[in-house]
Amino acid sequence: MHEMAICLGIIQIVEEKVHERSSSRVRSICLEMGALSHAAPEAIRFCFAAAATRTVAEGAALNIVELPGVAWCMSCSKSVEIARRGECCPCCGSYHLQVTAGEQMRVKELEID
Amino acid sequence: MTRTRLVEIERDILDKNNGIAANNRGLFVADDLLVFNLLSSPGAGKTTLLVRAVSELKCSRWVGVIEGDQQTSNDAKRIQAAGVPAVQINTGKNCHLDAAMIGDAYRRLPLLSGGILFIENVGNLICPAAFDLGETCKIVVFSITEGEDKPLKYPDVFAASSLMVINKIDLASLLEFDVGKAIEYARRVNPKIDVIVVSARTGEGFAALYAWIDRQAGRQRRAFEDKGR
Numbered sequence: 001m002h003e004m005a006i007c008l009g010i011i012q013i014v015e016e017k018v019h020e021r022s023s024s025r026v027r028s029i030c031l032e033m034g035a036l037s038h039a040a041p042e043a044i045r046f047c048f049a050a051a052a053t054r055t056v057a058e059g060a061a062l063n064i065v066e067l068p069g070v071a072w073c074m075s076c077s078k079s080v081e082i083a084r085r086g087e088c089c090p091c092c093g094s095y096h097l098q099v100t101a102g103e104q105m106r107v108k109e110l111e112i113d
Numbered sequence: 114m115t116r117t118r119l120v121e122i123e124r125d126i127l128d129k130n131n132g133i134a135a136n137n138r139g140l141f142v143a144d145d146l147l148v149f150n151l152l153s154s155p156g157a158g159k160t161t162l163l164v165r166a167v168s169e170l171k172c173s174r175w176v177g178v179i180e181g182d183q184q185t186s187n188d189a190k191r192i193q194a195a196g197v198p199a200v201q202i203n204t205g206k207n208c209h210l211d212a213a214m215i216g217d218a219y220r221r222l223p224l225l226s227g228g229i230l231f232i233e234n235v236g237n238l239i240c241p242a243a244f245d246l247g248e249t250c251k252i253v254v255f256s257i258t259e260g261e262d263k264p265l266k267y268p269d270v271f272a273a274s275s276l277m278v279i280n281k282i283d284l285a286s287l288l289e290f291d292v293g294k295a296i297e298y299a300r301r302v303n304p305k306i307d308v309i310v311v312s313a314r315t316g317e318g319f320a321a322l323y324a325w326i327d328r329q330a331g332r333q334r335r336a337f338e339d340k341g342r
């Protein structure tokens with residue numbers, strides 16, 4: 001279950017920041033996840049509560065900003081949005097696409113007390 | 114009175130793994146090593162392919178193997194029986210290798226300067242794609258018993274790999290597998306992926322695999338020289 005490994009990664013980053021700021025409570029965590037990243041937002045939401053139990057992140061709200069997948073079409077020389085890998089260019093139908101954005105999984109910001 | 118503060122972070126969730134992977138990559142480059150991270154579903158033939166490849170490659174250079182499985186050291190024993198050093202990692206409940214596991218395992222291998230390290234990842238076509246180990250590149254092994262559309266069903270691993278090895282071609286006459294279609298699907302998710310068709314059982318296609326490995330060695334040497342200039 002790599003979603004669990006990803007949630008533990010999130011909590012580790014949060015713990016570091018919370019210690020740096022000598023805070024004790026995390027109200028919310030904001031993530032940025034691309035449509036072409038290695039995990040689905042639903043799966044992360046599902047795992048997060050369990051992963052956060054008895055950590056500083058317990059009870060924190062998880063806000064996930066979902067970003068679109070973007071690719072460069074080498075056939076029609078346009079930047080196009082794709083929902084998943086293996087889709088064709090919505091403009092010309094070519095599969096000759098180079099992904100340019102939407103692969104990120106980032107902790108963007110925290111709200112702490 | 115507590116006050117709620119907003120803290121900007123902007124950090125990759127896999128930052129810690131990526132940092133250790135960068136460290137591993139530094140060690141591998143310093144030892145002038147090619148490192149291939151092999152990914153596949155369980156049973157595609159990674160270990161059979163490695164046993165054949167290391168038996169032949171060990172005549173011309175240092176070769177070592179790191180084996181990842183949830184349990185048992187059967188695969189490391191198969192490699193050792195071929196006369197090549199191998200370290201087994203048991204990931205337990207974990208379904209992928211991570212960079213820290215590779216850093217530890219690498220220390221348990223003899224020095225392989227100028228040679229090749231193969232990493233056999235846990236048989237799983239999903240999450241190993243997300244975890245950089247510090248490898249030169251990833252290779253996906255895909256057997257013809259799995260159906261042509263695997264690359265469309267599990268695109269991340271095919272997108273992350275530089276080479277797709279299509280294995281078990283000795284079974285082609287029994288299975289009606291359309292190699293052209295499999296390649297077309299793989300290139301939908303990764304237009305740049307190289308393809309080699311082999312049989313780990315008969316050895317068909319291995320000359321092409323060794324030629325591909327030599328090209329990666331040449332590429333690495335040129336990159337290193339360019340950096341030195």
Ligand SMILES: Nc1nc2c(ncn2[C@@H]2O[C@H](COP(=O)(O)OP(=O)(O)O)[C@@H](O)[C@H]2O)c(=O)[nH]1
Binds near residue numbers: 158162284311312
């Ligand atoms: N017919 C045939 N069988 C193969 C080939 N490569 C592997 N196998 C068989 O596939 C099974 C799984 O192989 P193994 O190397 O353990 O797969 P791994 O899980 O990817 O390491 C074994 O029974 C092998 O003998 C091949 O090229 N042709």
Ligand SMILES: [Mg+2]
Binds near residue numbers: 159160188233
């Ligand atoms: Mg194996």
Ligand SMILES: [Zn+2]
Binds near residue numbers: 078091093094
């Ligand atoms: Zn197009």
Ligand SMILES: [Zn+2]
Binds near residue numbers: 001002207240241
């Ligand atoms: Zn995993």
